[in-house]
Amino acid sequence: MDLRRTPLYEQHVELGGKLVDFAGxxxxxxxxxxxxxxxxxxxxxGMFDVSHMGEVEVEGPGALAFLxxxxxxxxxxxxxxxxQYSCLCNEEGGVLDDLFAYRLGGDRYLIxxxxxxxxxxxxxxxxxxxxxxxxxxxVADRYAMLAVQGPHARVxxxxxxxxxxxxxxxxxxxxxxxxxxxxxxTGYTGEDGxxxxxxxxxxxxxxAELLDAGVVPCGLGARDTLRLEACFHLHGNDLTxxxxxxxxxxxxxxxxxxxxxxxxxxxxxxxxGTAEKLVPFRIDGAGIPRQGNPVLAAGEAAxxxxxxxFSPSLEVGIGMxxxxxxxxxxxxxxxxxxxxxxxxxRIASKPLYRKAR
Amino acid sequence: xxxxDANYPDDLLYHDQHDWARLEGDDHAVxxxxxxxxxxxxxxxxxxxxxxxxxxxKDATYAEVESVKAVSDVIAPxxxxxxxxxxxxxxxxxxxxxxxxxxxxxxxxxxxxPEEAGALLDAGEYRKLLENA
Numbered sequence: 001m002d003l004r005r006t007p008l009y010e011q012h013v014e015l016g017g018k019l020v021d022f023a024g025x026x027x028x029x030x031x032x033x034x035x036x037x038x039x040x041x042x043x044x045x046g047m048f049d050v051s052h053m054g055e056v057e058v059e060g061p062g063a064l065a066f067l068x069x070x071x072x073x074x075x076x077x078x079x080x081x082x083x084q085y086s087c088l089c090n091e092e093g094g095v096l097d098d099l100f101a102y103r104l105g106g107d108r109y110l111i112x113x114x115x116x117x118x119x120x121x122x123x124x125x126x127x128x129x130x131x132x133x134x135x136x137x138x139v140a141d142r143y144a145m146l147a148v149q150g151p152h153a154r155v156x157x158x159x160x161x162x163x164x165x166x167x168x169x170x171x172x173x174x175x176x177x178x179x180x181x182x183x184x185x186t187g188y189t190g191e192d193g194x195x196x197x198x199x200x201x202x203x204x205x206x207x208a209e210l211l212d213a214g215v216v217p218c219g220l221g222a223r224d225t226l227r228l229e230a231c232f233h234l235h236g237n238d239l240t241x242x243x244x245x246x247x248x249x250x251x252x253x254x255x256x257x258x259x260x261x262x263x264x265x266x267x268x269x270x271x272x273g274t275a276e277k278l279v280p281f282r283i284d285g286a287g288i289p290r291q292g293n294p295v296l297a298a299g300e301a302a303x304x305x306x307x308x309x310f311s312p313s314l315e316v317g318i319g320m321x322x323x324x325x326x327x328x329x330x331x332x333x334x335x336x337x338x339x340x341x342x343x344x345x346r347i348a349s350k351p352l353y354r355k356a357r
Numbered sequence: 358x359x360x361x362d363a364n365y366p367d368d369l370l371y372h373d374q375h376d377w378a379r380l381e382g383d384d385h386a387v388x389x390x391x392x393x394x395x396x397x398x399x400x401x402x403x404x405x406x407x408x409x410x411x412x413x414x415k416d417a418t419y420a421e422v423e424s425v426k427a428v429s430d431v432i433a434p435x436x437x438x439x440x441x442x443x444x445x446x447x448x449x450x451x452x453x454x455x456x457x458x459x460x461x462x463x464x465x466x467x468x469x470x471p472e473e474a475g476a477l478l479d480a481g482e483y484r485k486l487l488e489n490a
Contacts (some may be wrong), residue, residue: 018399033400034425221399221426286447288403288423310402310425339421339428341405 006051007144008199013205015217022220023116025052030219038225038312040356041189045150047207047215048223054118054140055197056125057113062132063107070128071101072245072262075254076319078103083169083186085253087245088121089262093269094241095248097121098233100186102171110139110171110182110197114235128261143182144203147213149193149226157194160213161206165194177202188223190230190351225309226354228318229353230278238278238306238320247274247322249350276303277328280348283317283336287343294337295321295345302327305336313353317343363392366458371483372416372434376377377458385472386435388413390422390453393487400455404463406442411473413437413466415473419484420463422453448470469486 004027017028040046042268067075071086088097097117102110113121166172168185179199187193247267256263289308303323311318330349335342375394379387397484403423413419413433420431453461
C-alpha cells in the first residue's frame with residue numbers, strides 16, 4: 001500500500017529527514033538527530049509536523065449530549081474556546097483512543113484523533129451518534145497540524161505569525177497565512193507551546209517562516225522521547241482496548257457520573273482497584289528498556305514494558321509498564337528483562353523529567 | 358554533532374550486514390559497523406560489549422548497539438576469540454557515529470579461520486551493494 005504524505009513532505013525531504021512508515025504515513029523520524037531535536041524543545045523551540053493526526057468535527061444541538069456519551073471526561077465543563085483531554089472507551093471500559101476535544105462554538109466541537117485510530121474512531125463515533133441530533137464529520141483533509149513546542153515557542157510563533165496566542169488548554173481562531181486557522185494551547189512534550197491547525201495549502205510557507213525564525217524541525221523520534229519523559233501516554237503502547245483508564249492512571253479524566261460508554265466498568269475498577277497499574281520507571285545503570293520487555297519482581301514475572309527508550313534529558317533508560325498493583329509505589333525496586341539481561345530499575349513518580357525551576 | 362560523510366575505506370573488508378573487519382597481522386582483526394549502519398541506526402547511546410575470551414562466529418550476532426530509537430544486532434564478519442573490547446564506548450558511545458572506523462571500533466578478535474576473509478567484500482563491492490539496495 002502506498003504511504004500517505006502530509007502537505008509538508010517536500011520540506012521533510014529537503015531538510016534530509018529520515019522518513020519512515022508511521023501508521024501508514026511517510027513521516028520524518030529525525031532530521032539532524034533525536035538528541036539534538038529533543039534538546040531544542042527542552043531549551044528553545046522545536047516544531048513537529050503532526051498533520052497525520054486526524055480531525056473530527058461534531059456539530060449540532062445534540063453535540064454536548066453525544067460527547068458526554070462517548071468521551072470519558074465531563075465535556076459539560078468545557079466552555080467555548082476550551083480544550084479537554086479524554087479517553088474514548090468501549091462498553092467494557094477499554095481505551096479505544098485518547099484525544100483532545102476543543103469547543104469551537106456553542107454546539108460545535110473538534111476532536112483530534114491518533115492517526116492509527118482515526119478511521120476506527122470515525123466508525124465508532126458515527127455508530128453512537130445515531131441516537132443524537134448531531135453531525136459527525138471527518139475533516140482531517142482540511143487541516144495541516146504543526147506542534148511548536150519549547151520554552152521560546154510561544155514568543156516566536158506569536159511574533160513570526162503576528163497572532164495572539166490562547167493560554168494553556170484554550171483554543172482560538174486566527175488567520176495564519178491569510179487563511180482561517182485554529183491555535184491550541186496544547187502539546188505533547190511537557191514544554192510550553194502551541195499546536196496550529198492550519199490550511200494545508202499554506203503549511204509549507206508557514207513551516208518555512210518558522211524555520212527562518214529559528215524553530216528547529218523535529219521528528220517523531222524526539223516527539224516520543226519528549227512525551228515519555230513527561231509521562232504522556234501513547235495509544236497503541238500504553239493505552240489499549242485491553243486496559244481501562246483507571247489501570248492506565250487516567251482516572252482523573254473519567255467522570256463516571258456522566259454515564260459515558262464504559263463508565264460502569266470504570267466505576268467498578270475505581271471502586272475495587274485493578275490487578276495492574278501503569279507506572280513510569282527508570283533503569284539504575286546501563287540498559288535501555290523497550291516495548292514488550294518483561295518486568296520482574298523477586299525474579300517472578302510481574303508486568304510488561306509498554307514504552308521504553310533512552311532519555312536524552314536524564315541520560316538513562318526510562319519507560320512505562322503495566323505492573324502488579326502492589327508494585328506500583330514510586331521507589332519500588334524491580335528488574336527489567338532486556339533481551340535476557342536483567343536490568344535493575346525503580347518505579348518512579350510522574351513526570352520522569354521535570355524542569356529545574 | 359557533526360558526522361562524517363559516507364565513506365568506506367579501501368583497507369577494510371566488509372560483510373553484507375554492514376560490518377567491517379580490519380586485518381592485523383596473520384590472525385587478528387578489528388571489527389566495527391560501517392558508516393551506512395551507524396547512519397541507519399542514528400545516534401548510538403549504548404554499546405553492550407561482549408566478554409573478552411568469548412567466541413564469535415562468522416555471520417552470527419556478537420553484540421548489540423542501541424540508538425535512542427532502536428537496538429541493532431552486530432554481526433561478526435569472521436570467526437574467532439575476542440581478545441579486546443572497546444570499553445571506552447561505555448562513556449562515549451557516540452564515537453560509533455563520529456568515527457566508525459577509528460575510535461568507534463567494537464572488538465578485536467584472534468581469528469580461528471583467517472581464510473574467511475576471502476568471502477568478504479572489498480570497499481568497491483560493498484559500495485556497489487549499497488547502491489543496489
